[in-house]
Amino acid sequence: MSSGHHIISFRTLVLTFSSLLFLTVLTVVAALFDFSHLNLWLPWKINLGGLNIVVALLIASSKAALVVLFFMGLRWDKPLNIVIFLSNLLILFIFFTITLADVWFRDVADPIDAQIIPFESPTQKVAP
Amino acid sequence: MSTNLALHKVGHHFRSAEEEFESAKLGTWLFLATEILLFGGLFCAYLVFRSMYPQAFAEASAHLNWKMGALNTLVLITSSFTMAWAVRLSQLGDKKKLILTLAITLICAGIFMVVKYFEYTHKIHEGTLWAGAFTAQGFSDPRVPTFFGLYFLMTGLHGLHVVIGMGLILWLIIKTGKNHFSPEYFTPVEMVGLYWHLVDLIWIFLFPLLYLISGVKL
């Protein structure tokens, strides 16, 4: 059964592990800096922290890619499994994008003339 | 290592052991897809609420202990390494080292849960919980409890998956001890490995999104 089945080399595992450790340190280091004033081309309402979240997600995605490719073996696996993983991410992306397209554009094109109903937030009771 | 081929019979509906292994792998990747979508819903809620209430999220996130989060990240990454190593060892038939690496993976998972335990009890003590149970003092933004609701949901669901993973790894250790695996049959080890890497993957995203929103101060 090991015919055609790839056994990942120990060297690959160690290299991947070291890269992951390094990238984790990088994640924390990147968090020392504040890039949020660079709000890119994103519309003003989006409020996800500008470049901060982009940098954080880029590093996290690199770590994820390393785990998926080398620890999970997709680098050497059958194309079908790769297709499943990627299409899954695509569907997730669609889910995020269109839901946010609702939330972010709620009073564009059709301004909402509503009063915000005050609610009793647990923290408001103890506002300084 | 003695191989116990008689212990594993290929299912009658498969035409070869290869077919059975490939089917198990395909099935596992499909299952992982369902897990990604399960957590994906929570990530979607996170994106929605964070974009609606950025100040609240920044204020609440600063309250989390990023050092514990970073420690947990390192612990899980290490456990992922030892898990991948364990899969390799099972493919080579090295029973002793296999049990050792699986045990280290299990211990790492245990450390993760212990750290989580301390984090959770601290929060319960302070009252920084979800909206329906929030009693903490000293926060200014009214939407801070929403963050903590998501925090507990995401890390809670993740923690549940860690515990399930621990159970699966323990099961693997027991089966290895009984000589169920060999270079001809190591399917469960590889499949549990894939599951465990997914648990690590989710945490890789949870850490910066929950702990590092307002940056760190050393």
Add this chain to the structure above:
Amino acid sequence: MSTSNINYLQEKKGLLSWLFTVDHKRIGLMYLGGVTLAFLLGGIFALLIRLELFSPGSQFVQPDRYNSLFTLHGVIMVFLFIIPAIPGALGNFILPIQLGASDVAFPKLNLTSFYLWFIGLCIALATLIMGNLDGGWTFYAPYTISGNKAVVWAVFAAFILGFSSILTGLNFVVTVHKLRAPGQSWFKLPLFIWALYATALVQVIATPVVGITLVLLIMENILKIGIFDPALGGDPVLFQHFFWFYSHPAVYIMILPAFGVISEIIPTFSRRNIFGYKIIAFSSVAIAVIGFLVWGHHMFVSGQSTVASTAFAFLTFLVGVPTAIKVFNWLATLYKGSIELKTPMLYALIFLFLFTIGGLTGITLGILSVDVHLHDTYFVVAHFHYVMMGGTVMGFLAGVHYWWPKMTGRMYSETWGKIGAFTVFAGFNLTFMPQFIMGTLGMPRRYNDYVPEYEIFHKLSSIGAGILGIGLFIALFYLIASLFNGKKAEQNPWGSKTLEWEEAASPPVTHNFTTQPVITHGPYEYGVEVKA
């Protein structure tokens, strides 16, 4: 392959051999019995609804009890019947045989799926005595987050049923990829397999999202977690996004298998190769994919942004295209065919008529400006009953009648089959056509009372429901009667060219085939020349 010539029903006997079976055929039969029971139960609630609505005012139930009637009707029909029915009952039985395999990829997982379904059934039944289950099968927040115990348990039942669905889907995807017989290339597969495959993809990808949604709803009820409750800082429209992200693809889980059944029946009973095999195969996948992009058309009046609503409306028109292509292809297959009006074919033709109406009215509702007026009226109710019942249920009945000889080794009475089909057709249209009209006249859905202007429509609809019920009971009776005194079936009574008819006995042996089949020809190569 099995060397035994005893069929799967005879090989092992006794209750335990059924409860612990891993034979896909026995599991399929258990699903068939189970979903029929669920259909009966859901149908009883439907008849109670129509009985109450026969006249204005409250006759039999108080208004809030009426709410639980339509909620239970919806929950039982959607989660316990229509989603599992064709894949669980017919798919489980037929898919491996059509592939030339002796079982699905993971037989024990298959049994697990069935037991999960059964547990979901038990919990759902328990909610009947737990208090007032209301809120509709859609369980919108914030109405459903007040801590109602029946709601929490019903939602939990749906969560369990979701797992059943996911595992079945996973099993089918792996089976289709890995267990095809030699010579069984993708484009020689019967279209039923393509349909089940597309369905399985949707089951695997969409269902986890409703899983997390239901968990969040339960957390909201028990812990007051604050994700959907506006009083705690949550967003109720977010619930609708989460819910419909699954529930729209879910309707494709419901209809795609029915499309597959029709694709099997029309070529067989027209003695013609299907028109446009590849296009029909690809359209199943296209519907599955595009189906993920349109969920917001359920939310046009929810407070969703106009930008998102416009995008969803456009995408909704798009999903009609592959569906329409299928209908045209089936019609083209019928043209100049040698039509045999046996009961399965009657149900297939009924499907074509009713589903087309349902599909077209769906496009109507997809028009944003029109939906603003028709949302939450009886027009919507009529639309989804035309597609779900006129579509899926007719497809289900067609498939049950088509594969009955294969599954049971018996033939049912063809005369009674025809009587049942005509009664169902007449009753169905009488029930739901008036609902289109009163919907456009403004009759809201989920109301137990109405002004006298709508009375005639409700009366016609309720009479139709009675006739529909009679037709369905007729079908149930003659099918069960056939088990006792039906004629023994030959291996291939319909003269079909697909593998389950040509190579497997009726009923099949436990391992499906006595020798490993090798596929040498396509599934619909009937004698008549096709100029396509």
